[in-house]
Amino acid sequence: xxxxxxxxxxxxxxxxxxxxxxxxxxxxxxxxxxxxxxxxxxxxxxxxxxxxxxxxxxxxxxxxxxxxxxxxxxxxxxxxxxxxxxxxxxxxxxxxxxxxxxxxxxxxxxxxxxxxxxxxxxxxxxxxxxxxxxxxxxxxxxxxxxxxxxxxxxxxxxxxxxxxxxxxxxxxxxxxxxxxxxxxxxxxxxxxxxxxxxxxxxxxxxxxxxxxxxxxxxxxxxxxxxxxxxxxxxxxxxxxxxxxxxxxxxxxxxxxxxxxxxxxxxxxxxxxxxxxxxxxxxxxxxxxxxxxxxxxxxxxxxxxxxxxxxxxxxxxxxxxxxxxxxxxxxxxxxxxxx
Amino acid sequence: xxxxxxxxxxxxxxxxxxxxxxxxxxxxxxxxxxxxxxxxxxxxxxxxxxxxxxxxxxxxxxxxxxxxxxxxxxxxxxxxxxxxxxxxxxxxxxxxxxxxxxxxxxxxxxxxxxxxxxxxxxxxxxxxxxxxxxxxxxxxxxxxxxxxxxxxxxxxxxxxxxxxxxxxxxxxxxxxxxxxxxxxxxxxxxxxxxxxxxxxxxxxxxxxxxxxxxxxxxxxxxxxxxxxxxxxxxxxxxxxxxxxxxxxxxxxxxxxxxxxxxxxxxxxxxxxxxxxxxxxxxxxxx
Numbered sequence: 001x002x003x004x005x006x007x008x009x010x011x012x013x014x015x016x017x018x019x020x021x022x023x024x025x026x027x028x029x030x031x032x033x034x035x036x037x038x039x040x041x042x043x044x045x046x047x048x049x050x051x052x053x054x055x056x057x058x059x060x061x062x063x064x065x066x067x068x069x070x071x072x073x074x075x076x077x078x079x080x081x082x083x084x085x086x087x088x089x090x091x092x093x094x095x096x097x098x099x100x101x102x103x104x105x106x107x108x109x110x111x112x113x114x115x116x117x118x119x120x121x122x123x124x125x126x127x128x129x130x131x132x133x134x135x136x137x138x139x140x141x142x143x144x145x146x147x148x149x150x151x152x153x154x155x156x157x158x159x160x161x162x163x164x165x166x167x168x169x170x171x172x173x174x175x176x177x178x179x180x181x182x183x184x185x186x187x188x189x190x191x192x193x194x195x196x197x198x199x200x201x202x203x204x205x206x207x208x209x210x211x212x213x214x215x216x217x218x219x220x221x222x223x224x225x226x227x228x229x230x231x232x233x234x235x236x237x238x239x240x241x242x243x244x245x246x247x248x249x250x251x252x253x254x255x256x257x258x259x260x261x262x263x264x265x266x267x268x269x270x271x272x273x274x275x276x277x278x279x280x281x282x283x284x285x286x287x288x289x290x291x292x293x294x295x296x297x298x299x300x301x302x303x304x305x306x307x308x309x310x311x312x313x314x315x316x317x318x319x320x321x322x323x324x325x326x327x328x329x330x331x332x333x334x335x336x337x338x
Numbered sequence: 339x340x341x342x343x344x345x346x347x348x349x350x351x352x353x354x355x356x357x358x359x360x361x362x363x364x365x366x367x368x369x370x371x372x373x374x375x376x377x378x379x380x381x382x383x384x385x386x387x388x389x390x391x392x393x394x395x396x397x398x399x400x401x402x403x404x405x406x407x408x409x410x411x412x413x414x415x416x417x418x419x420x421x422x423x424x425x426x427x428x429x430x431x432x433x434x435x436x437x438x439x440x441x442x443x444x445x446x447x448x449x450x451x452x453x454x455x456x457x458x459x460x461x462x463x464x465x466x467x468x469x470x471x472x473x474x475x476x477x478x479x480x481x482x483x484x485x486x487x488x489x490x491x492x493x494x495x496x497x498x499x500x501x502x503x504x505x506x507x508x509x510x511x512x513x514x515x516x517x518x519x520x521x522x523x524x525x526x527x528x529x530x531x532x533x534x535x536x537x538x539x540x541x542x543x544x545x546x547x548x549x550x551x552x553x554x555x556x557x558x559x560x561x562x563x564x565x566x567x568x569x570x571x572x573x574x575x576x577x578x579x580x581x582x583x584x585x586x587x588x589x590x591x592x593x594x595x596x597x598x599x600x601x602x603x604x605x606x607x608x609x610x611x612x613x614x615x616x617x618x619x620x621x622x623x624x
């Protein structure tokens with residue numbers, strides 16, 4: 001067993017995220033930098049929630065589809081039903097989670113390779129629906145356009161608007177920190193421990209009295225909810241939705257971010273997303289090679305460090321005999337026998 | 339509905355399905371030997387298409403030589419991929435799946451950088467049409483179907499009767515037991531992976547004159563191949579043939595009633611239904 005995640009470590013990490021997030025607007029007001037930082041936060045929300053689903057040993061290839069369901073739902077609620085953005089923000093992620101219940105029930109009936117493939121089937125079906133069906137509502141191949149930005153928030157001191165890059169950054173930061181707090185807290189709770197137990201030995205967990213299907217479905221639905229939160233923000237900050245935003249390529253990108261950091265730890269996706277975001281900014285002249293580089297890095301990491309970058313310091317320490325001896329059991333894929 | 343229309347639709351469906359069966363057979367062969375789901379399998383189909391373009395459209399080789407050389411080249415690429423990457427991931431299904439997503443990007447990006455993003459066309463080897471009653475088939479399609487069927491039969495005979503083929507089936511059944519009987523697992527796996535990729539390459543080369551060749555051409559066939567092998571049963575070669583014929587029939591008849599997007603969804607609905615009712619597929623082992 002890896003050591004029990006200590007709650008205090010979780011809050012220290014959360015504090016680092018909070019300080020880093022708040023200091024970005026103090027360091028730069030450049031709209032390009034703020035834009036990059038906002039996208040990083042959105043990706044962090046997606047990868048941390050994907051990691052939560054993966055913590056039970058399931059790689060849900062339809063994660064990005066739940067982002068899409070909430071994005072389209074929110075856009076339609078605001079433009080067609082005349083809802084306020086804030087009401088849509090509360091409801092659309094719930095709709096994504098609601099959609100995840102039957103899909104999770106179907107997908108979790110199978111395991112191993114069949115699970116990735118059925119979740120991939122969901123991804124493709126939903127992408128085809130976004131692209132080709134209900135064209136009057138979803139916009140079809142040319143996309144759903146003219147989505148309004150978040151409405152002003154009326155507070156006692158006056159109205160707060162969300163038009164500029166800075167205001168959108170703050171909004172995304174609040175959404176991210178609130179979600180991250182929940183995900184980090186869950187990791188140090190009974191749920192986190194049980195999910196880890198399922199990943200490392202599903203049968204053993206079951207013999208110890210764990211209701212495995214319920215925990216797996218719970219992780220699936222919760223992951224869908226947080227992907228939905230990211231989706232609502234995506235819809236109203238991009239203000240255009242295309243079906244390709246929710247296809248295989250963005251999905252694989254999330255997998256790359258998560259797995260390179262390490263899916264075994266709650267901090268893995270944070271490390272992976274930040275490292276790759278910084279790397280892709282530094283390598284902007286090599287834009288044409290981006291997918292090539294990501295693909296190569298993914299292959300090398302999976303072959304040489306399957307536990308991801310977060311496990312590297314521990315590996316180095318063990319190599320030189322420093323620190324606590326930790327069990328080297330592979331944190332990824334141990335519990336996914338077909 | 340006139341019966342000719344139905345027959346024509348079925349024939350159109352089967353015409354494409356038989357080529358997708360080639361892709362699916364390679365995929366299922368690789369899965370049965372290495373327990374690896376290679377999501378990058380469509381990229382070997384794409385390499386087959388480009389091999390056909392450079393050999394026949396640029397190099398001026400005839401059709402048969404093009405097909406044979408394309409299969410050899412793509413098969414060789416498959417052996418390299420197995421040696422460098424997949425050999426280390428035998429049985430680690432999740433890690434191998436993630437790695438294959440990386441390989442997909444690497445091969446696609448490499449193709450874009452070296453071959454360009456524009457569609458390329460490959461000249462047809464045969465032209466004209468054949469009339470059978472009220473049904474019309476182009477000679478080219480007929481040629482593609484016959485070649486694909488010949489390759490499928492060839493694969494069956496190879497696996498059934500040659501020593502190497504029998505070794506492959508032994509490794510698929512139980513790699514350890516096969517090793518104890520003196521089967522060289524390393525060599526057999528590499529060869530199996532190469533043959534699987536060569537079949538995908540043959541499919542790409544066969545369809546190159548019908549569809550254009552481009553770096554992203556592998557996306558559709560790999561999805562069809564996955565549908566086929568899930569419906570037929572993963573790891574089952576007869577299952578892949580049955581699944582492919584079923585998908586061809588459903589899609590062929592489907593085009594009579596619905597839009598092409600709806601037809602594409604039909605295949606996925608088949609997958610979801612099969613996984614719910616009979617998760618091991620129609621002919622899959624229990």
